[in-house]
Amino acid sequence: MRYFPLTPDDRVEMLGALGLSSTEDLFADIPAAIRIRQPFSIPALFEPEVVERLESLAAKNLNTKSTSSFLGGGIYRHYVPAAIKHLLMRAEFYTAYTPYQAEVSQGTLQAVFEYQTMICLLTGMEVANASMYDGATAVAEASLMARSITGRKRVLVAGSLHPQYRATLRTYLHLQGLELVEVPWDERGALDLSRVCAEEAACLIVQSPNFFGLVEEMSAAGQWIHAAGGIFVHAFAEAASLGLLPPSASFDADIACGEGQSLGMPPSYGGPGLGIFAAKEKYVRRMPGRLIGEALDADGQRAFTMVLATREQHIRREKATSNICSNQALCALNALIYLSLLGEEGFRQVAEQCYHKAHYLAERLQAVAGLKPTFAAPFFNEVAFTIPGSPQALNAYLLKHGILGGIALDRDYPGLANSWLVAATEMNSKEQIDALVARVAQWRGGLA
Amino acid sequence: MSELIFEKSKHGCTGCSLTHLDVPQAEIDIPTRAGIGLPTLSEPEVVRHFTNLSRKNFALDIGFYPLGSCTMKYNPKVNEDMAALPGFAQLHPYQPDSSAQGALELLWELDRALCEITGMDRFTLQPAAGAHGELTGLFLIARYFQEKGQKRDIVLVPDSAHGTNPASAALAGCQVVVVRSDSRGGVDLEDLKAKLSDRVMALMLTNPNTLGLFDENILTIAELVHAVGGLLYYDGANLEGTCGYARPGDMGFDVVHVNLHKTFSTPHGGGGPGSGPVGVKEMLEPFLPVPVVTKKADGAFALDWERPQTIGMMRSFLGNFLVAVKAYTYILSLGGTGLRQMTADAVLNANYLLSLVKGTYELPYDRICKHEFVLSTHKFGQWGLKVTDVAKRLLDKGFHAPTIAFPLIVDGALMVEPTETESKGTLESFAKALLEIEEEARTHPELLKEAPRHTPVRRIDDVAANRSPVLRWK
Amino acid sequence: MNPTDRIYTKDHEWSKIEGNTARVGLTAYAQEHLGDIVFVDLPPVGKEVKQGELLLVVESVKAASDVYSPLSGKVVEVNEALASNPEKINQDAFGEGWVVVLEIADPGEAANLLSAADYDTLLASQH
Secondary structure: OOOOOOOHHHHHHHHHHOOOOOHHHHHOOOOHHHOOOOOOOOOOOOHHHHHHHHHHHHHOEOOOOOOEEOOOOOOOOOOOOHHHHHHHOOHHHHOOOOOOOHHHEHHHHHHHHHHHHHHHHHHOOOEEOOOEOOHHHHHHHHHHHHHHHHOOOEEEEEOOOOHHHHHHHHHHHHOOOOEEEEEOEOOOOOEOHHHOOOOOEEEEEEEOOOOOOEOOOHHHHHHHHHHOOOEEEEEEOOHHHHHOOOOHHHHOOOEEEEEOOOOOOOOHHHOOOOEEEEEOHHHHHHOOOOEEEEEEEOOOOEEEEEEOHHHOHHHHHHHOOOOOOOOOHHHHHHHHHHHHHHHHHHHHHHHHHHHHHHHHHHHHHHOOOOOEEOOOOOEOOEEEEEOOOOHHHHHHHHHHOOEEOOEEOOOOOHHHOOEEEEEOOOOOOHHHHHHHHHHHHHHHHHHO | OOOOHHHHOOOOOOOOOOOOOOOOOOOOOOOOOOOOOOOOOOHHHHHHHHHHHHOOEOOOOOOOOOEOOOOOOOOOHHHHHHHOOHHHHOOOOOOOHHHEHHHHHHHHHHHHHHHHHHOOOEEEOOOOOHHHHHHHHHHHHHHHHHHOOOOOOEEEEEOOOOOHHHHHHHHOOOEEEEEOEOOOOOEOHHHHHHHOOOOEEEEEEOOOOOOOOOOOOHHHHHHHHHHOOOEEEEEEOOHHHOOOOOOHHHHOOOEEEEOOOOOOOOOOOOOOOOOOOEEEOHHHHHHOOOOEEEEOOOOOEEEEOOOOOOOOOOOOOOOOHHHHHHHHHHHHHHHHHHHHHHHHHHHHHHHHHHHHHEOOEEOOOOOOOOOOEEEEOHHHHHHOOOHHHHHHHHHHOOOOOOEEOOOOOOOOEEEEOOOOOOOHHHHHHHHHHHHHHHHHHHHOHHHHHOOOOOOOOOOEOHHHHHHOOOOOOO | OOOOOOEEOOOOEEEEEEOOEEEEEEOHHHHHHHOOOOEEEOOOOOOEEOOOOEEEEEEOOOOEEEEEOOOOEEEEEEOOHHHHOOOHHHHOOOOOOOOEEEEEOOHHHHHHOEOHHHHHHHHHHHO
16 A cells, blocks of 8 residues: 555664464454454555546536536635645645644644635624634634523524524524524614623624625614623635724724635535634634634744633643634635635725626616516625525526526425525636526526 | 744745736625735745744654654655646546546545455445544444434443544543453453443453553454444554554444554645544445445446435545545555565564563563554653653654654653554664663663754643743734 | 641631631642642632532633632632732732632531641641
8 A cells, every 4th residue: 555654674773573363363352253354345446547536526526616606605616726735735734733732833823814804804893713613613613602601591593594504503503592583684684782681691693694695783782682682703715805894993883703614615515624713802712613823933033823712622621611622723724825815906806896797687687587686785796686486496407507506495484485596706707697597587487 | 933924024025936827807896804914025035934934843764763654664656646636636626527537537446456355345435534534434424323223322442442432432422441451462351341331332442552552352352342233443543553454444443443544544734634534334325314326236436325225425525535546546556465574574673673672661561562562661760750851852753753752651751653664773772862862861861851852843831831821923 | 847727628728717708818838839820710708608619710821720718608708919919819819819708608618628737747648
């Protein structure tokens, strides 16, 4: 096997040095009743065969690069500058472990410190951790942190928070004895606080732009929950929106968290992405996850090291703020390099292009007879349309023509049976958008 | 001097080029922000910044990285190429199942392979890491007892366990009760018996445990836990130690997680992303998180979301899919025979390395180990030295240090896991370094105290960094 | 030798009775054992604790240690200086490194604590 450096002679010699005659002797302490004597049935392939097998599996999939896609819902296709993969694939980064030995991990440590700073800049928050698994678990951790800060057990969450984030929240909170209360949206698709009560709530979690792409009035929501002593959580599923929309701190969010896949990562069938988590500094000791701080070495040189580790599982065990150990470190590096390359101007341009493309898409779709926006509130780069017919049927029609259409909202929102959610990014050309609209019009024509 | 990217920023530069907007500009009717404060640099400057940062890291492709319980084995290059194929990396999680048949087939096949390897009936690939897998497993077990109408809230955890075990149990709303280790490093059966009751939901066990020792009483332990109606959870961090020689499913475990980023060679990436698939015995299958990959009668694959007894979702979408692609690539590259050889070599390497340093270093539990072993540096105390000093001196000698100060039951623990991807020569040079360090400790302790000297930075003042933490650049 | 003007717990805390209050701190042995203290998670003033219950947490770089209340009572004062200078515990455990003042709920509980001589003996037996 090409990955194993021991030669047959080595093995004999090493066993001999141990006073053993066979490899089997190394496993003599395994009870005979459960000892396996034969290899598994999985066949071993030569490298060219492995490549062929994987390539043939990959070829069975329709990928968003070779087609035109208007899918969003928390995962977006943005342009990834070529330099990123070359830097990420430096073995010094990707074949290193968690930076436990700081003196030989300064590359990772400084990068995470820079990443933490980038996230603070994007959100306006004071502290950010070294990453969570994804947007959904970041939101779940935020609710647990709010419980820990307030000692309260009611979690208010916008119904327009990503359905899978809400599903994750339900799973996480269930056994903690926390009550999850969903806040409805009004006819414009915006958060409707008039029908819930803020009393005794640990937090209010609002996604903006919300799952329907709509930009919420965050300041009012923040004031509302703060008046009752709760924690205000800004969630996001499209990090590119942070290039244009006001930062979380501007509406006094206590925690900002969400999905960072948009920051230079491919869609990857949903993972790995990046869980972003930031908060006000006064809550830092209640925060989950790893934190890197600036330090000095014995010679007085600037250095970086893990700090406040007493919050973490390897020290605090059952009293830790979270059980997280492995995180998404390489994805955080990916986001850092992306933001470094795009810079102030570039990142803003991405956000603006997303906005303009999605608004062009919406305007063209509105011109198709029978289609109308489901909601009236302003949106960023994603918009829901109520269509005359089944979104699944429309998607199937589009797929036949090589287009990945939108998300049918009915599985997660039975009340929005004919609603179809489409997203646009800077990657969708005018030509693609026009082609989509033409196909939708054709489909609509076929219905009549 | 380590300048930050922000300190290198200068006006008027950009490192990217976006195409011109080809649609009309719309009126912006949402509130917008002023500047963000992102740095502005040209592409070569960004590339040089990160290339130079990378040079300050020790990594597996540079040298020996014997971190115990972390399984720092070689990360095959072909895995990375396969995960980067557009047919995997450019898939969108909301695209119809019919357009992602290859991806679903891969997940299905990986599930089958993991079942064979661990002796379980079904896996979920949603958990993003080992600790996430633990939480998933405990949620599954809790739901199982809820369905049976039993109220159980105690999770037993050995004193040698990974910190994630008690942390996950607490997150699952359970009370943690610690079980002692016996003089052979295994679970103390008398203590276990004393702590078993009908309130016990599960015993979480790593086997081989964090001392690298296989618990020979595993069948008795399983019997005891099952006798009070509890379930057995397998922390797969150490699957490397028995893979191909014994399966957790046969040992009596009801739920397992495996770490694809350990046993199955996917890179650690400086801390992640990992993947912690969870496998269960049949009675727990209805509770698995959604969606579950199914194979239909016509051979087509689909995602099943309609599972009334599911615990729900553990995170978004299908987990760290690209990590699964890498692990599947690895499993195909090794096959059944390769997986067995992998474990045999890992265990042989560990025992051989142990034999070279035993005697000079104290071995608290002197038995044949599995893929890792734990030494005590207790005696270094007489020279005013701690395990950290030994670790830092190893850095000077060109090696990454083993895991230190864990497990907690060994004073000044050095936990060494060489893996199967190291040569006999590497093991011998590492052993030589450890022996030299012991001699230096006796004769020139300052060499350890003042280590490291030959690293990008010297010993870091963690106390000051923690007293007034600086967590971002301003 | 530990100061004789106070009483001790087996968990290495001292209490100095001052009328109906007790000033509480960690012993020199405790601070040495903990190493460089980097953070003290002080309880809020007004918090009521029972003897033996969690009072506060002190942290070094790689450990967090629970400190249990030597007596039942109400926290009436905390050593605010520790928020910015936790090292005071290392520097002067029996003086400026005090942690809280408790209003004593049950003076009788003091009998459960050790005299300085008994505490010295305890330490000697642990070496």
